Structure formats: structure tokens, C-alpha cells
Amino acid sequence: MCGIVGYAGPKNVGDVLIRGLERLEYRGYDSAGVAIRSDDEIYVQKKKGRISDLFQGDLPTESLGIGHTRWATHGKPADKNAHPFLDCQENISIVHNGIIDNFNSIRDELTEKGHEFSSETDSEIIAHLIEENYDGDFLKSFKKTIRELEGSYAVVAIHKGSDELVVARNQSPLVIGIGSGENLVASDAPALLDYTKNIKYLQDGDIARITNQEVEIWDEDNTLVERETKRLNWDVEDAEKGGYEHFMLKEIFEQPKAIHDSLLGRLNNFEDVDFSKYDVDSVQFIACGTSAHAGYVGRYIFEKIAKVPCTVEVSSEYRYTSSSESSPFTIFFSQSGETLDTVAAAREANRRGCDTLAVTNVLDSSITREVDEVIYTQAGPEIGVAATKTFTTQVIILYLLAIELGLARGVLSKDEAENYKDELRTLPRKVERILDDKERIKKKTKRLAEAEDIFFVGRNINYPVALEGALKLKEIAYIHAAGYPAGELKHGPFALLTEETPVIALAVRDQTFEKMLGNIGEIAARDSPVFVVGDENKELKKLADERYFIPKVPPLFSPILMNVVLQLTAYYTAYRLDRDIDKPRNLAKSVTVE
Amino acid sequence: MKAVILAAGEGTRLRPFTASEPKVMIPVANRPILEYVVESLIENGIRDIVMVVGYRRQRIMSYFGDGDDFGADIEYVVQKKQPPHGGTAHALYQAKEKIDDDFIVLPGDNVVSKNTISDLLEDITPPALLITRSDSPSKYGVVTLKKGKKEIDNLIEKPEESPSHLISTGIYSFTPKIFDYIDESMKERKYDLPSVVQKKMEDKEIRAIKTEATWIDAVYPWDLLHVNSVALGDMEKRINGLIGENVIIKGDVKIGEGTRIRGGTFIEGPAVIGEGCDIGPNACILPSTSIGDNAKIEPFTKVQNSVVMNGVQIGTNSTIENTVIGEGVRIGNNFSTFISDARVQGDDGFHEVREIGTMIAEDTEIDSGVIVEPGVIIGKNCEIRYGRTIRENIESEAKAI
Numbered sequence: 001m002c003g004i005v006g007y008a009g010p011k012n013v014g015d016v017l018i019r020g021l022e023r024l025e026y027r028g029y030d031s032a033g034v035a036i037r038s039d040d041e042i043y044v045q046k047k048k049g050r051i052s053d054l055f056q057g058d059l060p061t062e063s064l065g066i067g068h069t070r071w072a073t074h075g076k077p078a079d080k081n082a083h084p085f086l087d088c089q090e091n092i093s094i095v096h097n098g099i100i101d102n103f104n105s106i107r108d109e110l111t112e113k114g115h116e117f118s119s120e121t122d123s124e125i126i127a128h129l130i131e132e133n134y135d136g137d138f139l140k141s142f143k144k145t146i147r148e149l150e151g152s153y154a155v156v157a158i159h160k161g162s163d164e165l166v167v168a169r170n171q172s173p174l175v176i177g178i179g180s181g182e183n184l185v186a187s188d189a190p191a192l193l194d195y196t197k198n199i200k201y202l203q204d205g206d207i208a209r210i211t212n213q214e215v216e217i218w219d220e221d222n223t224l225v226e227r228e229t230k231r232l233n234w235d236v237e238d239a240e241k242g243g244y245e246h247f248m249l250k251e252i253f254e255q256p257k258a259i260h261d262s263l264l265g266r267l268n269n270f271e272d273v274d275f276s277k278y279d280v281d282s283v284q285f286i287a288c289g290t291s292a293h294a295g296y297v298g299r300y301i302f303e304k305i306a307k308v309p310c311t312v313e314v315s316s317e318y319r320y321t322s323s324s325e326s327s328p329f330t331i332f333f334s335q336s337g338e339t340l341d342t343v344a345a346a347r348e349a350n351r352r353g354c355d356t357l358a359v360t361n362v363l364d365s366s367i368t369r370e371v372d373e374v375i376y377t378q379a380g381p382e383i384g385v386a387a388t389k390t391f392t393t394q395v396i397i398l399y400l401l402a403i404e405l406g407l408a409r410g411v412l413s414k415d416e417a418e419n420y421k422d423e424l425r426t427l428p429r430k431v432e433r434i435l436d437d438k439e440r441i442k443k444k445t446k447r448l449a450e451a452e453d454i455f456f457v458g459r460n461i462n463y464p465v466a467l468e469g470a471l472k473l474k475e476i477a478y479i480h481a482a483g484y485p486a487g488e489l490k491h492g493p494f495a496l497l498t499e500e501t502p503v504i505a506l507a508v509r510d511q512t513f514e515k516m517l518g519n520i521g522e523i524a525a526r527d528s529p530v531f532v533v534g535d536e537n538k539e540l541k542k543l544a545d546e547r548y549f550i551p552k553v554p555p556l557f558s559p560i561l562m563n564v565v566l567q568l569t570a571y572y573t574a575y576r577l578d579r580d581i582d583k584p585r586n587l588a589k590s591v592t593v594e
Numbered sequence: 595m596k597a598v599i600l601a602a603g604e605g606t607r608l609r610p611f612t613a614s615e616p617k618v619m620i621p622v623a624n625r626p627i628l629e630y631v632v633e634s635l636i637e638n639g640i641r642d643i644v645m646v647v648g649y650r651r652q653r654i655m656s657y658f659g660d661g662d663d664f665g666a667d668i669e670y671v672v673q674k675k676q677p678p679h680g681g682t683a684h685a686l687y688q689a690k691e692k693i694d695d696d697f698i699v700l701p702g703d704n705v706v707s708k709n710t711i712s713d714l715l716e717d718i719t720p721p722a723l724l725i726t727r728s729d730s731p732s733k734y735g736v737v738t739l740k741k742g743k744k745e746i747d748n749l750i751e752k753p754e755e756s757p758s759h760l761i762s763t764g765i766y767s768f769t770p771k772i773f774d775y776i777d778e779s780m781k782e783r784k785y786d787l788p789s790v791v792q793k794k795m796e797d798k799e800i801r802a803i804k805t806e807a808t809w810i811d812a813v814y815p816w817d818l819l820h821v822n823s824v825a826l827g828d829m830e831k832r833i834n835g836l837i838g839e840n841v842i843i844k845g846d847v848k849i850g851e852g853t854r855i856r857g858g859t860f861i862e863g864p865a866v867i868g869e870g871c872d873i874g875p876n877a878c879i880l881p882s883t884s885i886g887d888n889a890k891i892e893p894f895t896k897v898q899n900s901v902v903m904n905g906v907q908i909g910t911n912s913t914i915e916n917t918v919i920g921e922g923v924r925i926g927n928n929f930s931t932f933i934s935d936a937r938v939q940g941d942d943g944f945h946e947v948r949e950i951g952t953m954i955a956e957d958t959e960i961d962s963g964v965i966v967e968p969g970v971i972i973g974k975n976c977e978i979r980y981g982r983t984i985r986e987n988i989e990s991e992a993k994a995i
Contacts (some may be wrong), residue, residue, distance in 0.1 A: 173665055188662065201667075203639045228595075230642070231694075243647070243655035243670035253656045260887060264870050265852035269836055422907065425870065425888040429905035429922035433957065435652065436614045551957070 002083075002097045003029065003069040004174070005191050006156040006165045008212045009182020014059025017067035020184070020191040021051050029069035030077035030363060035084035035093035035158065036065035042093050042160045046082040048364075064165060064212070066156050068095040071381070076364045085124040087131035088115055091160050092138075094130070096123035097187055098152035098172040106148065126155055139209055142166040143222070146207055156185055165210040169202045176200040176208060176215055178229055183210045200227045246581045248384035248476070252567050253435055256428040258389040259560070261378035262396045267421050270400060272375040275408035278355050282328040283405075284311045286318050286345050290387040290471060291333035294359075294394035296464030297559050298331070298402075301395075304556055305402035305420065307411040315341035319348050330354040331401070335382065335390040337365020346370035359397050361390050375401070384582045386475045388567050391468065392431075395560055399424055423557050430551040434564050437548070441565060442572040444546045447529055449576035451502050454479055455493065456566075457486040457523075458506035459516055465559045466506055469566030476581050477574035486512075486519040499527040504569070505544075506562055507534035510555035520544070533565045534558075597640050598689045600682055600764075601628055601702035602648030602673040607813050609941050610955035610973045610990050611920055615653045618702040621903060622818065623825035624848075624866045624884050626657060628702045630825070632664055637708040638715055641666045644692045645702070646685045648673040677785035682764070683776045684785040690773045696720050699787075701764040705821055709807035714765055721772070722801045723749075723791070724765040726809045733813055735762035735788050737802060745799040749788050760802075762788070763809050814940050815953045815971065818918050822901050823882040826864035838875065850887065868904065886921070900951070909962060917951035920974065925954075926962030936969025939987050955990065 003024030007016045017034045033046020038060035045059065051069070068083035083095045100106070103122035106129060111117070115128040129148065133141040138159040146155070152171035158164075167174060167185050177184035177192035177199055185208075186192050189199055202208060205220025206227070219225045244250035266272065283302055285295030292314050299310040311328070313321070319341070330349045334342045337360035347370050349356050356371040361379050368374045377393035403420055406412030434441075448454060454473060458466035467483035474481050484493060486505065497503070503523050507516040513535075520543045524530050532544035535558075540547060550561040574581050605617025612620070618628035635643060643666050647654050651672065661668030671688045673681070686699055698714065700706070714724045723746060725737050736756045740747045749762060764787070772790070779790045791800060812821045831846045835853035845863030849855065853867055856874030861867075865879050868887035878896040879885070886904035891897065897914040906919050909927035917931045931951040938947045952966040955974035963981040966972070973990030982994055 171665060173662060189667065201641055242659035242661075242668070243651070250656075253652050257656070260870065263852075263888070267870060268852060268854035268872060421872075422890060425872075425890060425907075426905055426922060426924075428888060429957070433614065433922075436650070438652070 002071060002187070003191065004095050004097055004154060004156055004185070004187040005067040006065070006095075006158075006167065006185040006210070007182070008064040008163070008165055008184075008210055009179065010062075010212065011182060012061040013063065013065045014061060016184075016195070017065050018051060018059075019194055020186060021067050021069050023191045023194070024069055024186075024188060025051065029071045030365075031079070031082035032067070032069045033082045033084055034059065034065055034067040035086075035095075036060045037158050037160055037162075038062060040160055042086065042090060042158065044084055044086060044093060046084065047079050048077045048082060064158060064163065066093065066095045066158055066165065078364070080119045081121055083123060085119065085121070085127045087127040089131065092127050092130050092134070092157060094123070094127045094155060094157040096126055097154045098170070100125065100149055100153065101151035102149070103151075122151075126153075126157070130157060138162045138164070139166055142168070143207055143218075154187055163211050166207070167202070167210065168207045170204050174202050176202065176210060178215065182212050183215055185210055197231050198229050199231075200229050202227065245575075246384065246571075248386055248388060248571055248581050251382055251384050251388045252564070252571065254380065255389045255392050255564060256432045256435070258377075258379045258393050259396055259428045259431060261380070262393040263400070263424055264378065266400050267424060270404050273357060273373045273401065273404065275405045278329060280306075280308060280329040280355075280405060280409065282309045282311075282326065284313060284328040284330050284354075285333070286313045286315050286330060286342065286349070287333035288315045288339055288341055290391045290468060291335065291339075291342070291394060293464045293468040293471065294333050294391055294398065295331070296467065297395050297461060298398040300461035300464075301398050301402045301556065302405070305399070305412060306405040306409060308405065308409065313345075315339070315345040318345045327353040327355075330356045332356065332358045332367060332371065333360070333394050334358070334365075334367050335361045335377075335379075335387055335394075337362045337367040339367075343367050343370060357401075359394055361393070385584055386472055386570075386581075391563065392560055395563075396424070396427070399557070423554060426553075427557065427560055430553060430561055431564050433551045434561060434568070438568055438572075441548060441568045442575075444531060444548065445569055445572040445576060447546070448473075448479070448502055448531070448569065448573045449477070451479060451500065453496065453501045454481045455489070455497075455501065455503045455528075456481060456483040456506070457489060457503060457519065458483070458562075459486045459512035459519075460510055461555065461559055462506040462508060462562055465562045465566065466504075468563055469504060469506075469570065472567060472570035473573060476570055476579055476584050477577055478579060478584075479573065479577075486516055489519065490522065494522075494526070497523065497526040497528045499529070502529045502531060504531045504533065504566070507532055507537070507540060508550075508555045508558045508562070509535045509537070510558075517543070531569075533562055533569075595640055596642040596644060596693060596695070596697045597635050598644045598646060598686060598693070598697060598699040599628070599631055599702045600646050600685045600699065601654055602646050602651075602676065602685050602688075603703070604649040605703055607941055608815055608818075610971070611815055611818070611918070611953075612649075613956060613974045613990065614650060614921075616649045616651075616703075617812070619650075619653045619657065620812070620818065621884065621886060622705065622812070622822045622901070623829060624868050624886055625825075627705055627812070627821075628654065628658075629664075630705045630707070631700060631702050632658065632661075632666060632668075634706045634708050634711045636665050638711045640698075640711070643668045644689045645670050646673050646688050647671070648676060648685070677783075679786070681785040682787040683779060683790045686787065687773060687776045687780070693770050693773075696767065696769050698765065698767045700766075703811070704763065705808060705810045705825060706763075706765075707808035710763075710765070710805050710809055713805040713807055714767060714803055717801070717803050718767045719801070720767040720769045721791075721798065722767045722803050724763045724805050725760050725802045726763050726805050727759050728761045729759070731756040731759055731761050734811075735764075736760065737762050739802055744801050744803075746791075746802050749791060751786075751788055760804070763805070766791075814938075814945065814947075815918055816938060816945075816947045816950050818901050819882075819899060819916055819950075822884055823864075823899065826866065826882055826884065829864055829866060831863070835869075835871075841874075845881070856893075892927070903956075915951045916949055918953045920954060920956035920958070922957040923954050923960070924958075925960045926964070926980075928963045929960060930965045932966075932968050934968040936967075938969040938971065940971075952984075 005020035031048040100122040154172035154174040357373040456466035470481035470483035536549040838857035847863040850869035853871040858876040859874035880898035882899040892910040912929040
């Protein structure tokens with residue numbers, strides 16, 4: 001999922017590259033860099049981190065350059081592994097997407113010839129191989145180099161003595177943007193759309209030479225060819241959303257795959273954390289916001305499966321509690337791994353002598369350096385500010401951890417573990433069934449969109465789901481919502497119930513079900529409209545004004561499904577109110593302030 | 595050149611397997627039918643794809659996204675309401691705004707190969723229609739050619755008596771002018787492409803281009819077995835996952851990441867097993883079988899010439915032959931299917947089907963000891979209790995206790 005941008009033209013090249021890279025941000029990235037040819041030198045700046053943080057100093061303003069965003073999937077994100085790469089003499093710079101299959105043999109050959117490499121990547125060899133093949137004609141040496149590569153690639157290269165971008169593609173996307181007096185190249189059209197809508201698509205095996213005045217393309221037989229110029233008529237954001245109206249909805253619908261990816265390889269062979277190294281007699285979960293709600297769910301999961309007492313703390317509070325005598329095994333959650341409060345809490349937990357584990361979605365993020373163990377949710381990039389698939393995958397990881405801990409502590413039999421794993425396997429499918437019902441859920445949100453206050457109530461493992469449902473609604477629909485344990489309503493909030501305050505009640509067939517029926521009865525008696533989400537049941541049908549029944553699932557695994565219903569509920573409520581769903585007011589995706 | 599893929603229909607004759615996904619997303623050899631279409635286009639250098647989507651479109655959009663992962667640029671247009679009797683022209687019309695040059699249009703629900711598309715591209719001057727031979731032409735649009743010429747004389751949809759063995763693949767090349775013809779045709783309440791094409795033939799000849807490359811259609815659920823076995827044909831051996839002791843793997847077998855094949859299991863290809871599965875010990879997977887992601891097959895169970903979709907769990911000592919099992923189906927121990935020729939009740943009447951086992955739609959739960967007679971279709975989300983023998987079709991959501 002890396003991004004490439006290249007520019008040749010009269011505009012401020014630094015600005016153009018950064019603008020282009022920002023357009024590719026939606027693909028997710030962990031490091032970025034640019035190389036600019038200026039006064040016959042190549043100036044490179046690259047770093048792990050955010051684009052906005054990277055390029056605060058002045059970049060050269062002319063005359064051509066290349067840029068890259070990298071999303072590490074194998075190998076760490078680090079300054080040295082960021083693109084662009086230089087050859088030994090710093091004459092040539094390249095950016096690359098894809099995988100070079102024969103990189104080991106090329107690297108060995110080049111090392112023998114005296115080339116020195118600064119990174120572990122397969123991409124860097126391309127710069128050195130061009131250097132090796134260089135005989136005064138940059139394009140010729142580039143073509144020779146490309147012919148030696150096996151694998152998939154989109155490559156853009158520049159030479160300090162040349163006015164051209166040379167590019168090649170094979171099985172990785174690359175498009176050329178045709179401007180007037182300027183030309184561009186990028187891995188994806190959105191990066192170009194601020195400058196031109198005239199696009200040439202390269203085909204596999206194509207090599208091109210791009211200057212500010214002209215574009216020449218050769219096919220795989222090295223025949224000069226004409227590739228048709230097309231005019232794009234779609235706008236940038238639409239392309240990125242792949243047919244969905246909002247990133248949030250897209251990400252909600254990506255959850256079956258995200259669950260599958262998070263389970264992949266772990267159900268049959270869990271290697272992420274070895275609990276036998278630790279003596280775990282209590283566990284605490286620390287996180288903020290939605291991640292903290294995952295922690296609350298985790299408490300029920302761990303107590304049930306791993307039979308270990310648990311507590312949950314909010315990061316910003318934990319840091320200022322007085323140090324306790326005990327040092328529980330501590331698990332942190334942060335989607336970005338950069339949440340400042342949580343990173344600081346991890347530091348504090350270390351000081352207090354706790355063994356620590358971080359659950360995060362971003363490889364090698366800040367929190368991973370503060371903890372003993374790391375496990376990654378395989379949710380993929382999440383763009384919508386309201387967390388959806390990252391919560392779901394955090395909870396999935398909790399089931400896996402609890403099973404492993406239960407086995408390590410000797411409180412869970414192999415057979416029970418297998419049964420739990422069988423249930424996990426069925427979850428992607430069950431989530432999909434709920435997503436198929438989106439129109440039904442949408443219809444039920446009409447009354448919610450008219451409300452000023454909404455209560456969410458649940459018991460046991462679905463109590464934190466009520467908290468999360470309320471949070472989602474607040475975040476994106478701007479409706480005041482509060483989550484309560486169902487038994488707590490009569491200790492105060494009852495005073496607020498009127499026929500104008502809808503209550504969303506979560507009821508699954510666990511040991512609290514009868515009590516929950518009683519609670520719902522009490523609410524209905526106050527004339528509040530009740531929307532029940534839960535297991536199919538005749539009594540519930542009678543009591544509720546609106547109802548949605550989830551696919552059959554043991555109560556322990558119900559939070560995943562219940563929460564997806566609440567995500568869709570929040571989404572469609574916000575949709576009816578025409579809210580800015582992907583960028584709610586006053587909120588940021590990654591909270592890096594205290 | 596742009597391609598428009600028509601992927602808005604449900605594919606009702608494949609019910610109950612289209613209950614939650616459109617026909618184009620039904621997996622054969624573990625990939626949606628539509629992916630074969632997209633891949634064939636890309637292999638021919640066609641990357642600008644407009645998909646006309648409608649029924650259960652999220653399934654399509656979540657899978658293909660903006661096309662990046664496939665090396666294509668995919669745009670979506672939605673066909674909101676479908677005309678009552680087929681509406682391929684109406685569907686195509688939805689893509690009008692995205693088209694300003696010659697283009698090709700193709701149905702998303704037929705498995706095609708690279709060569710199928712290149713046969714059209716070689717002689718593409720629009721308007722042209724790609725045709726192929728069929729042994730059972732009356733299921734399709736039958737084409738007759740003008741004597742000694744390549745131009746189409748007539749195109750008759752699903753005739754009772756078919757005048758030739760040549761059928762339309764539904765793959766056309768057009769100029770943007772086609773939209774004017776569709777406009778006119780829709781005024782006469784004719785919404786399907788063959789009607790439009792008939793009209794067009796009156797003033798400009800449509801050339802027929804014949805292909806012998808892959809073009810297969812799954813019209814009814816039992817057709818999925820054939821399509822699956824053909825799609826498995828050109829698969830390469832690739833083994834990921836954890837392979838236990840004494841596992842025997844013969845022929846072209848593909849096993850996905852994170853899958854565990856437990857000891858003593860025998861697998862003979864062509865067969866594909868998805869990601870995150872748990873198979874065996876001592877299970878037996880025989881040729882022409884596809885098993886989706888996150889499936890579990892317990893000891894001493896045999897699966898042969900079958901399509902087993904994502905998330906299916908099958909208990910021990912069971913026999914699955916010539917059978918289609920939908921997503922999320924859970925089956926207990928000692929479950930048996932049998933093969934024989936059968937009279938199968940489809941959505942549109944009875945059909946004689948050769949060598950068929952059974953067809954079970956998504957999320958149905960079957961307890962141990964159930965026996966199903968050949969040709970039976972069990973609907974989605976049914977519950978079937980211990981020891982029953984199922985002799986006839988079961989409606990979706992039914993409980994057989």
C-alpha cells in the first residue's frame with residue numbers, strides 16, 4: 001500500500017510532492033520521503049512519521065523530484081528503510097513499490113562489486129544497479145536495469161545530471177499525469193488530480209521518460225508506443241472510498257475481512273505472546289476512548305476464559321493514581337500506537353514494575369517501544385475518525401490472548417480452547433449477516449435521529465458495548481448519549497426517562513437475561529421508546545418498540561455482533577442528520593496531546 | 595479502452611445461494627466469479643472498469659474496493675431499481691456518464707479467461723458481439739448469422755427450439771452511440787440489451803466474433819460444481835499453512851495461509867483450501883473440491899467434487915460428494931450425501947440433473963446423523979435435528995425437528 005509521486009515542471013516541486021503524498025495518505029503509511037534534483041545535486045529528506053511533521057523545513061523549489069509514502073508490512077518502519085534511496089555516489093535516486101523477487105542474487109552481485117547498502121529493503125538495489133549499469137546515458141542504464149529485475153514494481157528514478165523522470169511498471173499501478181509545461185507520475189490518480197485530469201495509464205512492461213515538456217513510452221519490446229490520454233471525470237475522494245459514501249461505512253463493511261485477518265495464522269499457531277514466560281495472577285487493561293471500551297469487554301473475556309481477576313483503567317487517570325503494591329500484567333490498547341496518554345501510561349506501568357503488552361494496529365509505533373510484548377490487530381488503515389474495525393479487531397485479539405493465557409495458567413482445557421476457536425471462526429460470517437441487514441437497521445434509526453438524549457443499557461459483557469454504542473453516537477451524530485449498566489438506571493437516570501428519550505437495550509441470553517427483561521419492562525413502563533438489540537426472544541418482541549435480533553452466538557462472543565449493530569445505528573442516525581461522518585467536529589483520529 | 599461490467603442482478607435461478615450475495619460474488623475455486631472477469635480484462639491491459647452494481651452491492655465494493663489491489667481502476671455506478679423482466683440495457687445505461695469513447699460491456703456472472711477477451715479485442719471494431727458454441731443453447735440467447743457472413747441475422751432469447759448452436763456471450767463492443775439506441779428502446783419499455791441490439795441491427799450490422807476460449811455460466815446451483823471443476827483446472831500448486839505428519843498431498847493443491855492440515859489427511863488435487871481452516875486429522879479431500887476460508891473439517895470425513903464455502907464446519911465421519919455447501923453452514927457428525935441422477939426442483943420448475951449430491955444454503959445447522967437424498971436443496975438458516983432423512987427440498991428458515 002505504498003504511494004509514489006513524481007513531478008517535473010516549473011511549480012515549487014517540494015510543495016507539489018507533499019500535496020501529492022497527502023492525497024495518498026488514505027492508503028495509510030508509516031514513513032515518507034522526497035528526493036529533489038536541485039542545482040545538479042540530489043537533496044533527500046525521509047523519515048518515519050507523519051508527512052506534516054516531516055517537511056517543516058524548506059525543501060528545494062525546483063526543478064524535479066520524487067516522493068514516497070511507505071506502509072511497512074514486513075520489516076520495520078525506520079528512517080533508513082524509508083524511500084527514496086540513493087546509489088553509492090548519490091547521483092541517482094529511486095522510489096519503488098512492489099517486491100523484487102531476485103533481489104538477493106542482485107544484492108550479492110552488487111556487494112561483490114563493492115556497493116554498500118544503507119537499508120535492508122529490496123528497493124535499494126535498484127538505485128545501485130542503475131549506478132552499476134550507468135554509462136553516461138541515464139535512460140539506457142535504467143532500461144537495462146529494469147530488464148534485470150524480476151517481480152512486481154512501479155519504479156521512478158532521477159539522476160542529478162538529467163532533466164527527466166524515468167519510470168517503469170510491472171504489476172504495480174503507475175499513472176502519468178499530462179499537464180501543460182509540467183508532467184507528473186503517481187501510483188494512483190488521486191495524487192495527480194490537483195494538477196491535471198489528463199491521465200495516461202502505463203501497462204505492464206512499459207518504461208517511460210518524463211520531462212516537463214514531453215512523455216515518451218516504450219513497451220516491453222522496447223518499441224516506442226502511444227498510450228491513450230484519458231480525461232478523468234471523478235473527484236478524488238470518491239475514488240478512495242471505492243463506491244461507499246463514507247470511509248466509516250466502508251470500514252464497517254471491511255470488518256468480516258479484518259476479523260479474518262486478525263485470526264489468520266493465530267487460531268492454529270499462536271506465536272505472538274508466550275504467556276509461559278510470565279507469572280500472571282491479575283490483569284489490568286489501560287486505554288482511552290473506544291480502546292478503553294475494548295478493555296472493559298476484555299475484563300469479562302479474561303475473567304471467563306483465563307479465570308484471572310481484571311481491572312480497567314483509563315490512561316489519563318492511571319498515570320496519576322498512587323502506585324499500588326501489586327503489579328498486574330498490563331495490557332494497553334491504542335489503534336495508532338501514538339495516543340499520548342496511553343504511551344505515557346505504559347511508561348508509568350514499567351516504572352511500577354508491571355509486565356506489559358500493547359495491542360495496536362500500527363507497526364513499530366511509539367507504544368511498541370514502551371512494552372515487553374506487542375500484538376498487532378490486522379485491521380488495515382482506518383481513515384474514519386470514529387473507530388470501528390479497530391475496536392472489533394482489538395476484541396478479537398482479546399479472545400485469542402485470553403485463550404492462550406488460560407492454557408498457560410492451566411485453567412482452560414485444550415478441548416474448551418478448541419471450542420472457543422471454533423466460535424471465533426464463525427464470527428466473520430455472522431458479522432456479514434448483520435451487514436446484509438443494513439437497510440433494516442437504517443429504518444430503525446428514524447426515531448433516534450429526532451431525539452436529544454438517548455440511553456444505552458446493557459449488562460455483563462454487553463455493558464461496555466452500551467458504553468461504546470453511546471460513544472459512537474455522540475462522536476458522529478452529535479446526540480447526547482449515555483451508556484449505563486441496566487441495573488443502574490433506577491439509581492438516578494430514571495428521572496430523565498420520558499417518551500422523548502429512546503433507550504437502546506442490549507439483551508442476550510446469558511445469566512442476566514431475566515433481569516434484563518425486568519429492566520426493559522421498567523423502561524417501557526415510563527413510555528420511553530425501547531429499541532432492543534439482542535438474541536431472538538418472544539418476551540423481547542412484546543416489550544420492544546423496535547428490535548433487531550443478532551445471529552445465534554454464545555453470549556461470550558456477542559459483543560462483536562452487538563457492537564456492529566450499534567455502529568450501523570450510529571452511522572445511519574448521523575447520516576439522517578447530515579453530519580460530517582468521517583471528520584466529526586473537534587475530533588482527531590490519533591490523539592497525540594494530553 | 596474502458597470496460598463496463600454488469601453486476602447488478604441477483605441471479606435468481608441460483609437461489610437460495612444468492613440470499614446474501616449476488617451471483618457474481620459466488621465463489622468458484624475460492625474466488626468470486628466476477629474476479630475472473632476483472633482479471634481477464636487486466637490481463638488484456640484493460641484497467642479502467644466501470645461496475646454497474648445493485649443487488650447486495652456492498653459485497654462487491656468491499657471485495658474489489660477502488661481496484662488498487664487488483665491493478666485496476668474501478669468506478670461504481672448503481673442501478674437502483676431493476677425493470678421487471680431483465681434489464682441489461684437499463685443497467686448499462688447507468689454507466690452513460692462514465693463513457694465517452696468506444697468500450698466493451700460484459701456480464702459479471704460468467705467465468706471467462708484472458709483469451710476470451712483477447713478474441714474480442716483482436717477484431718473489436720464496434721459494434722460487435724462475442725459468440726460461442728453451446729450444447730444446450732436454449733438456456734441462452736441464440737444467434738443466427740447471415741448466410742456466409744459474419745453479421746448477425748437474429749438473436750433469440752431462450753428459444754424452445756433453437757435454430758443454431760451459437761449463443762451470445764453477452765460480451766459486446768459498442769460506441770457511445772449505443773446509449774441513444776437504449777434511450778429509444780426504453781421508451782418502448784424494452785430494457786434488455788438483446789432488444790436494443792435487434793433494433794440497432796436494422797441500420798447497422800453487428801458483427802459476430804466467435805470464441806472458443808473459456809466462457810462458462812452457472813445458471814442453477816448444481817451448475818456450480820461444473821464451473822468450480824473447470825476453474826480448478828488451471829490452478830498451480832501452492833502450499834501454505836501448517837502441514838501435520840503423514841499428510842499426503844497429490845496433484846495441484848492450493849492451501850491458504852494459517853490453515854492447519856492435521857496428521858494423516860489425504861488431499862488429491864485439483865483442490866483448493868482457503869485461509870485459516872482446520873482440516874483433519876485423517877480427513878480425505880478428493881479432486882475438484884474447493885473449501886473456503888475458516889472452514890473446519892473433522893476426522894474421517896470425505897469431501898469430493900464439492901464446493902464448501904467460507905466458515906463451514908463439518909463433523910466427523912461424514913461424506914460430502916458432488917455437493918454445494920453455502921457460507922457458515924454447520925454440520926454434525928455422520929452426515930451423508932449420495933450421488934445419483936435426480937429430478938431437482940429449482941426456482942423455476944423441475945430439472946433433470948446428472949450425478950448430483952445435495953445443495954445446502956448459508957447458515958443452516960444440521961445435527962449429527964442426518965442423511966440427504968440426491969438432488970435435494972436445503973434453504974438458508976434452517977435447523978435440522980438429529981437423525982433425520984431429508985427426501986425433498988426444505989424452504990429457507992425452516993425447522994425440521
